[in-house]
Amino acid sequence: MTTTEIKSTISDQNSGAVIENEGLSDNQIEINGSQWLEVATFMKEDPNLSFDQLECITGIDTGDGGSLQSRYNLHSMEHRHKVEIVINHDRKKPIVPSIEQVWRIGDWFERETYDMFGIEYEGHRDLRRILCPDDWEGWPLRKDYEGQDSYHGIVVPKIKEEDGWE
Amino acid sequence: MGVLENKFQDNVIVASLDKILGWARSTSPWYFQFGLACCAIEMMASAASRHDLERIGMMPRSSPRQADVMIVAGTVTMKMALRVKKLYEQMADPKYVISMGSCATSGGPYWQHGYHVLKGVDLVVPVDVYVPGCPPRPEALIEGLLKLQEKIQTERPLTRKSA
Numbered sequence: 504m505t506t507t508e509i510k511s512t513i514s515d516q517n518s519g520a521v522i523e524n525e526g527l528s529d530n531q532i533e534i535n536g537s538q539w540l541e542v543a544t545f546m547k548e549d550p551n552l553s554f555d556q557l558e559c560i561t562g563i564d565t566g567d568g569g570s571l572q573s574r575y576n577l578h579s580m581e582h583r584h585k586v587e588i589v590i591n592h593d594r595k596k597p598i599v600p601s602i603e604q605v606w607r608i609g610d611w612f613e614r615e616t617y618d619m620f621g622i623e624y625e626g627h628r629d630l631r632r633i634l635c636p637d638d639w640e641g642w643p644l645r646k647d648y649e650g651q652d653s654y655h656g657i658v659v660p661k662i663k664e665e666d667g668w669e
Numbered sequence: 670m671g672v673l674e675n676k677f678q679d680n681v682i683v684a685s686l687d688k689i690l691g692w693a694r695s696t697s698p699w700y701f702q703f704g705l706a707c708c709a710i711e712m713m714a715s716a717a718s719r720h721d722l723e724r725i726g727m728m729p730r731s732s733p734r735q736a737d738v739m740i741v742a743g744t745v746t747m748k749m750a751l752r753v754k755k756l757y758e759q760m761a762d763p764k765y766v767i768s769m770g771s772c773a774t775s776g777g778p779y780w781q782h783g784y785h786v787l788k789g790v791d792l793v794v795p796v797d798v799y800v801p802g803c804p805p806r807p808e809a810l811i812e813g814l815l816k817l818q819e820k821i822q823t824e825r826p827l828t829r830k831s832a
Contacts, residue, residue, distance in 0.1 A: 636748045648784070657750060
């Protein structure tokens with residue numbers, strides 16, 4: 504199936520789920536965040552789509568106070584087609600339904616994206632940081648991230664681009 | 670040992686107790702076996718048959734209680750820094766630390782933008798020998814270990830430190 508066919512299959516069964524976005528490339532589909540759990544379940548279980556493999560979840564910060572994104576790379580072993588799902592989040596309140604119970608691998612992927620971008624996956628059964636320590640402050644891969652001054656009494660020297668050591 | 674020299678049989682050696690203790694301690698510093706990044710591969714290579722650390726009396730121990738030397742081999746993250754400190758505190762005195770490679774010494778390639786990397790392990794534990802390199806070759810590590818052995822040899826454990 505081509506991306507256009509996949510897109511029409513999704514929008515036929517889930518009205519309002521697909522958001523038209525000219526800026527996306529050929530293999531991407533933007534989905535409305537609030538309907539994502541139903542769409543994900545549909546994409547896995549529909550015999551014509553049958554996306555049985557979640558390859559990756561990535562977070563993206565579009566910068567300059569713009570939105571945060573979750574991107575899901577899906578692949579079907581049966582039909583040998585793949586697609587990338589794009590979901591935009593409000594920067595102030597990035598919440599999206601968790602698909603951890605649809606594809607079990609999503610568990611750690613969502614924890615990683617949560618750890619790095621602070622996107623909250625609603626319904627995840629164990630949403631903790633996975634790489635950074637539990638008491639880490641801030642979301643490191645956001646563009647407006649400022650490192651902390653000290654961590655458990657260890658001073659973190661800040662280095663400016665031109666001045667060298669502060 | 671001027672007076673005592675040649676007064677005994679040939680198989681008797683006369684030396685000061687400090688010197689003998691220094692010799693014994695310096696030639697068997699067991700190191701703590703843990704690696705943090707790619708430097709650990711070079712540390713393993715040093716311990717394996719081609720470079721063979723056991724010929725200078727060094728043997729890996731898997732417990733901090735049994736180790737004399739901690740080789741910090743690799744990038745120390747903030748998360749690991751607390752654990753490195755805890756492991757150092759668990760080692761029995763006298764204890765020594767070798768900072769292996771640029772990451773452990775100064776943060777290495779992460780020194781500017783690595784928000785999660787400790788900028789030098791000497792911020793949390795005292796370091797005796799720094800081994801430069803990224804990663805250092807086994808020869809460089811062995812050079813550092815021999816420097817540490819020299820340092821241990823000059824110590825006088827029986828002499829009371831003046832206040």
